[in-house]
Amino acid sequence: MPTGPGDVLQLIRRGEATTRGEVLDATGLSRMTVAQRIDALLACGLVTEGPVGEATGGRRPRSLRFNAEHAVSLVATMDTTHARVAITDLSGRILDHDEVEVSVEAGPDQTLDTIVSGIQGLLARAEVPLARVCGTGISVPGPIDPGTGRPSQPPIMPGWDAYPITDHLQGALPGVPVLVANDADAAAFGEYTDGFPTSRALCLVKVSTGIGTGIVIDGTAYRGTDGGAGDIGHVRLREESDAMCQCGARGCLAAVASGRAVAARLTELGHPARSGRDVGALLAQGNPEAARLTQEAGRLIGEVMATVVCVLNPEVVVVGGALASAPLLAGMRETLYRLSLPRATRHLSLQLGRLGEDAPVVGLTRMVVDQEFSAEAVNARLSR
Ligand SMILES: [Zn+2]
Numbered sequence: 001m002p003t004g005p006g007d008v009l010q011l012i013r014r015g016e017a018t019t020r021g022e023v024l025d026a027t028g029l030s031r032m033t034v035a036q037r038i039d040a041l042l043a044c045g046l047v048t049e050g051p052v053g054e055a056t057g058g059r060r061p062r063s064l065r066f067n068a069e070h071a072v073s074l075v076a077t078m079d080t081t082h083a084r085v086a087i088t089d090l091s092g093r094i095l096d097h098d099e100v101e102v103s104v105e106a107g108p109d110q111t112l113d114t115i116v117s118g119i120q121g122l123l124a125r126a127e128v129p130l131a132r133v134c135g136t137g138i139s140v141p142g143p144i145d146p147g148t149g150r151p152s153q154p155p156i157m158p159g160w161d162a163y164p165i166t167d168h169l170q171g172a173l174p175g176v177p178v179l180v181a182n183d184a185d186a187a188a189f190g191e192y193t194d195g196f197p198t199s200r201a202l203c204l205v206k207v208s209t210g211i212g213t214g215i216v217i218d219g220t221a222y223r224g225t226d227g228g229a230g231d232i233g234h235v236r237l238r239e240e241s242d243a244m245c246q247c248g249a250r251g252c253l254a255a256v257a258s259g260r261a262v263a264a265r266l267t268e269l270g271h272p273a274r275s276g277r278d279v280g281a282l283l284a285q286g287n288p289e290a291a292r293l294t295q296e297a298g299r300l301i302g303e304v305m306a307t308v309v310c311v312l313n314p315e316v317v318v319v320g321g322a323l324a325s326a327p328l329l330a331g332m333r334e335t336l337y338r339l340s341l342p343r344a345t346r347h348l349s350l351q352l353g354r355l356g357e358d359a360p361v362v363g364l365t366r367m368v369v370d371q372e373f374s375a376e377a378v379n380a381r382l383s384r
Helices: 003-014 020-027 031-042 108-126 165-174 183-195 253-257 259-268 274-286 286-312 326-339 358-373 373-382
Strands: 047-051 062-066 072-078 082-088 094-101 133-141 178-182 199-209 211-217 316-320 350-351
Touching: 003 020, 003 031, 003 062, 003 373, 020 031, 020 062, 031 047, 047 072, 047 253, 072 108, 072 183, 082 358, 094 108, 094 133, 094 358, 108 133, 133 165, 133 183, 133 358, 165 316, 178 183, 178 358, 183 199, 183 211, 183 316, 183 358, 199 286, 211 253, 211 286, 253 259, 253 286, 259 274, 259 286, 259 350, 274 286, 286 326, 316 326
Parallel strands: 072 133, 133 178, 199 316, 316 350
Antiparallel strands: 047 062, 072 082, 082 094, 199 211
C-alpha cells in the first residue's frame, strides 16, 4: 500500500482513520513516519487536529479532520433556462450563491460568458481571491465524453457537441482546474455523498425539462464508454408515436414524460408553462392538472426505470429535478414495482432527493475535491 501524506489524507477524508493511532493501524507505518505525514498535512492546512470526546488511559487522543476551509470550490449548475453559480467550502457547504438566466439553445459562447460573469460577480462580492479557489465544477444537461470532458452529441444542447467548455472557463479563470459533468451524474453524486455514503449502487432520475439518470457504483459516478450511461430520456418508449422529441426522433420517453412535454400539455390546457421549472412552480402551487400530468409522466418513467432497476439492482433510486414531487413519485411507484422482478426491488428504496437543487452543487464540489485532493495530487504537491 502506498503511504505518502496524500494516502494518509484519503484515510482521514473518508473517515477511515480519525486519530494518529488509527492511521498507525491502517497503514502499518512506523510511529515516526505517521507523525511526519500528519505534520506535513497539518503544516499546509489540509488537516486539522482537535480534541475528541473520550480519553483512553492517560492521554487523550486527538481527532484528525480534513479541513473543509482549506480552500473553496466554484460550482455552476446549468439547466436549459437558468444556471446557479456558487462558492462552496470543500465539504460542499454553500458559502454564497447566485442565479443567472441562460438559454442553452443560444449556444455555448453566450451561455458560458453569462455563467462566467455570474461567477466573477460572486467572487467579487465574497471577496475571494482566485488563489483560494482549488477548482471549478460545471454540470450541463447533456452527456459528457469521459475521455475529452466535452459534450458528446447532447440531444437538447444545439451547438454544444464537442465544445471545449474547460478551455472557455479557464480563459476567464486562469490557473483554476475545471471539471465538467453531466447534471444527473452530479446530482446523483451529491445525494450519494450527503445521504447514502455507504450505498454500493445508487441511481438518481432527474426529471426537469429533460430526463436523465446518474449512476453511482461503489463510490464512483459511472459514465459509460462514451458518457451516455443513464441517458434514458431517449429510450424509445412507443414504437408508433407522433410525439416528436427534441432529439429528432419520435416516441422517446422525453417526448411524452419530460418537463418539456408536461409543460406543453399544460399550456394547451390554459396553464402557460415553458420549462420543467415552470411545471415545478405549478406543482408547488397545488395545480391539479400539473399534478395529474406529472403523475402520468411518472408512470411512463417508471416503465423505463423498471429495466434500469433490473440491470443495476440499486439500493436507492432517488428522484430529483424540477418535477420531483409526490405525484411523480406515486406514478413511478405504480409501474416500477409492477414491472420489476421482486428480487430486484426487494431492498430498493424509491424516494425523493433530500438536497433538491443543491444536489449537483454538493456532487460537483465532491468531484472537484476528489480530483484536486486525490492521494497522487497531494503527494505530488507536497513533494515539490
Ligand atoms: Zn429523444
